[in-house]
Amino acid sequence: MVSQLITFQVGEQVFAIDIMAIREIRAWSPTTRLPHVPDYVAGVVNLRGTVLPVIDMAKRLGWDLGEPTARHVIIVTRVGDQLRGLIVDAVSDIVTIDPDTLQPPPNAGSAPVVPFLQGLAAIDERMVMVLDLPALTGDEDLPLAA
Numbered sequence: 001m002v003s004q005l006i007t008f009q010v011g012e013q014v015f016a017i018d019i020m021a022i023r024e025i026r027a028w029s030p031t032t033r034l035p036h037v038p039d040y041v042a043g044v045v046n047l048r049g050t051v052l053p054v055i056d057m058a059k060r061l062g063w064d065l066g067e068p069t070a071r072h073v074i075i076v077t078r079v080g081d082q083l084r085g086l087i088v089d090a091v092s093d094i095v096t097i098d099p100d101t102l103q104p105p106p107n108a109g110s111a112p113v114v115p116f117l118q119g120l121a122a123i124d125e126r127m128v129m130v131l132d133l134p135a136l137t138g139d140e141d142l143p144l145a146a
Contacts (some may be wrong), residue, residue, distance in 0.1 A: 003099055005121075007092040007128055008075065010057045011065050012123035014092065016121070016130045021077045025091055028072040042068065042087055047076065055137065062115075077133060084137045095128075097121050102130060 006021050008020035030055050031043030040059035054074060058065040074085040102119035116135035120137045 001099070004008070005095050005097060005128075005130065006122050007095055009090045009092060010061060010088055011058070011063060014126055014128045015057075015088075016095065016128050017075075017077065017133050019094060021079060021133050023078050023083065023142055026074050026076060028068055028070055028074055028087060043084065047083070047085075050083065052076065052085045056087045058087075060077040060136065077137070079134050079137050082137070086106055095123050095132075097123065107113045120141070
């Protein structure tokens with residue numbers, strides 16, 4: 001059984017998430033900052049009357065790549081009954097992979113190096129990091145922002 005993933009860039013790195021979790025891709029818009037949320041939560045935006053928490057993927061990954069600009073995009077995802085926005089540099093394309101070809105993420109002892117990395121896939125001679133969306137957006141503090 002194959003999976004379809006959407007690939008996107010954060011900095012120079014390529015990531016992917018399951019296409020079935022994506023609701024839409026929209027142009028970046030300024031967010032309203034919220035108090036007492038993790039630094040990677042850029043804030044919230046109005047999505048047709050719904051308050052959408054938005055995660056700055058560069059900060060979530062621990063990279064300081066500067067503030068988002070109009071060239072960035074927001075990938076609107078659904079995890080369970082929660083909508084989340086992900087600020088990324090650019091959306092690349094849709095790819096199909098066989099989950100059996102997904103390589104496990106590296107680990108340091110018993111703990112994974114990146115806790116929300118599902119695995120690595122070689123796609124078109126590049127290494128793509130496939131993200132575990134529930135782990136990435138399931139922070140205990142984040143639902144308080146919704």
